[in-house]
Amino acid sequence: MTGSTLGRRSVMALLPAAALAACAAPPPLEYRIAPLSGASSPGVRGRIAVRGIAIPDDLDRDYVAAPSGPYQFNRFADAVWAEPLAQMLRDAMVEDLARRLPAATVFSSGGAIGAPADMTIEINVLSFDPDLTGQVTLRGQVAIRGGENQVYATRDIAGSVAAGTNDAGGIVMAMSQLWAKAADAIAAQLSESGLTAAPPS
DSSP: OOHHHHHHHHHHHHHHHHHHHHHSOOOOEEEOOOOOOOOOOTTOOEEEEEOOOBOOGGGOSSEEEEOOOTTOOEEEEEEEESSOHHHHHHHHHHHHHHHHOTTEEEEETTSSOOOOOSEEEEEEEEEEEEOTTSEEEEEEEEEEEOGGGOEEEEEEEEEEEEOSSSSHHHHHHHHHHHHHHHHHHHHHHHHHHOTTOOOOO
8 A cells, every 4th residue: 555545545534524623513602781871860879789699590501591482491502691690690780780879889799899788789580581572571579678687678670671683682682671670770769768878977
């Protein structure tokens, strides 16, 4: 057997592997919840902490939820969250509230800032995914907790937004809008209560 024959066989053996590599699926796209601006409540003052967000186990996945029926949960195979969803929701809520409460200091509870909070926001997400038509619905519960663990106010949050498109980008945009609306409601509740007025110096 000649050297040229061996060379041709070696090249032919490599072709299937090269073809498989060329057909390999591209890595999934990464998405995040975007903070959005809203109505300002400059009268709210003090230190406001946002605790970790509780989410259902079916949402606690790497992949973005896709449109599905009431008895099914679908996900986009090519779209993942840039970080755990619960952590991303907390970070987005901190920034959403900071934009709405310019005179207050808003931070994550349990984060790098160890200052005591005048008020703590607790959020329990019950559902936050799209139906078959792409309508994204958010349902949850919010508690505003003051000093010495006293619960000053609780409320339900609910809303829905139709995704502009039924792809992952449209779904994540609708989720960001709904999360910003939740921040609107929380900021308005803080403003109406007057519970976060800055303590006398």
